Amino acid sequence: MITGDAAYIKKLNRGLILSKIIENDGISRADLSKITGLNKATISVQVADLLEEELLVEGQQEHKNLGRRPIILSLNRKAGYALGIDLDKGQVIFNLTDLLGYPVHTETVQLETTNYEEILDLLSTYIRDFKSRCQESAYGIIGVVVGVHGIVSSEEIIHFVPQLQWRNQNLKADLEKKIAVKVFVENNANLTAFAERVYKHNQSDHLLSITMQSGIGLGMMTNGNILKGFHGYAGEIGHMIVVPDGEPCPCGNQGCWERYAAESSFFRELAEKYGRHNADFHDIQAWLDAKDPVMHELIDCFIKYISIGLNNVINLYNPEVIVLNSELLRLYPDAVKKIKARLTSTISHYDELLVSDFGKQACVMGACVYGIKNFLEISDLNLQVTDEKLAAAGEYF
The missing domain is CATH 3.30.420.40 (ATPase, nucleotide binding domain)
Structure with a gap:
């Protein structure tokens, strides 16, 4: 049996509300209450907090019926950005997405070295650049997730990367020392699986x-x-x-x-x-x-x-x-x-x-949505990025 204090229950409810808003691509307060089973008072308090935090935006849904149009709650996709990195032998892929997983900018950099310190400096330089591009948003870069083609421990320590011959490197701590941003390090195959689950x-x-x-x-x-x-x-x-x-x-x-x-x-x-x-x-x-x-x-x-x-x-x-x-x-x-x-x-x-x-974008796509899930603190993230929605997303910078 799961138990918890009021703060814990509030956190669970917040995560449930956010996940359902994302899953339904916008929803009214009344419908949100119906599908979550939470009473209207709880919905009202939670939504008020999320609006104040700039994580939600309100809009009106078009409908042909008489009467007042319902107010629709949607995730504020431009409140922050996730940076996914696929670190492989010979190249690094960087992918920046908004909070709904829509790609904002993708860049591939060729690697001429396997030296840990040199690659650490390269990653730091690019992360700083992406961070500066996002500084006008409410939360900036909400997390950097690095996919590594090797063995990563539960503590996010790189145990071994055969292609780079790295052993026992703490890339997470080393990057966080250089740049004030939350960093996650994960195995690339895990992130690829996560992308398939979240998007498809x-x-x-x-x-x-x-x-x-x-x-x-x-x-x-x-x-x-x-x-x-x-x-x-x-x-x-x-x-x-x-x-x-x-x-x-x-x-x-x-x-x-x-x-x-x-x-x-x-x-x-x-x-x-x-x-x-x-x-x-x-x-x-x-x-x-x-x-x-x-x-x-x-x-x-x-x-x-x-x-x-x-x-x-x-x-x-x-x-x-x-x-x-x-x-x-x-x-x-x-x-x-x-x-x-x-x-x-x-x-x-x-x-x-x-x-x-x-294809080759799977790891960085999974890295971005992994960062989003951790930032929003939700248990289940379901996204639908279609070509039509991509075309309507517009320019960000």
Whole structure:
């Protein structure tokens, strides 16, 4: 049984009210009372506080009926901004969104170093710049969330990043010392799964998201929460061994899944077959369109190893939804069909398997909404960012 004092109950009610206002894209006080079950007096007091804090705005809804038009409460999306950062080997993606998760500015910076101090200085410089752009809003930057392609502990300490060879780095504390802003550090696969849950699969309580770029990571959403494990290290599924005594991996093992089913491994194989070390996704698309037999052989082998790992993942977690985050699979229309054809075990059960629409933006999108959820202190965040709403959002700066 959950108990708490008046302040705790007020905080829970506040979070419920905010989540329902966001979920309904604006709602009247009367309807808010109906769907939350809170009495009108509680709604009135909470809404008054939120209006004073500039987190809500009021507007009138157009309707054809006679009588007074209802006043609609909406989240003040420009009251503050979230900054998401995807820190990967070779590049950093920055994404700034408003409080409803609408992108305001995205920027990709190429990295020429893996040195921790140099990257720390680069991140600090860019965060300061974004902070200055948002200083006219009521809350400015409400949080910076950094997605790391490696193992992050429950205390947000970077335990190990194989691609950068970082060990035991406290990026959160180091950034907060340099810049007066709240910083969160999280595994990139967890943030990718969070983006899928918040933006696309609001009703899925058992969602798995598998990132497949420089390595393979698994983000798990259970009942709306990220499943992290005891120390925070859960989800390092890329280091599941699928080929005994196979290719050596930077983690120290041999035959890890990501050595065969990550996009980075595909590009290594592609370089050997074609003698092209600078090939990109446009080249792959051209080879696929031309029905190049070597390219189709590479894709089939890639799908084979994806399927081997997926079979293990499905048997471990019995997911409702599995989302594969891979630019390469998005180029190949038959990818999901061919993967499903290899998942033939009678004891493997899942409801839906698909390729993510978010691509490389998934991590920073998840980072931004993770920051928003923590700032608003709500238990469940459901957003719907459509092309029409994006077009109507307008310029911010």
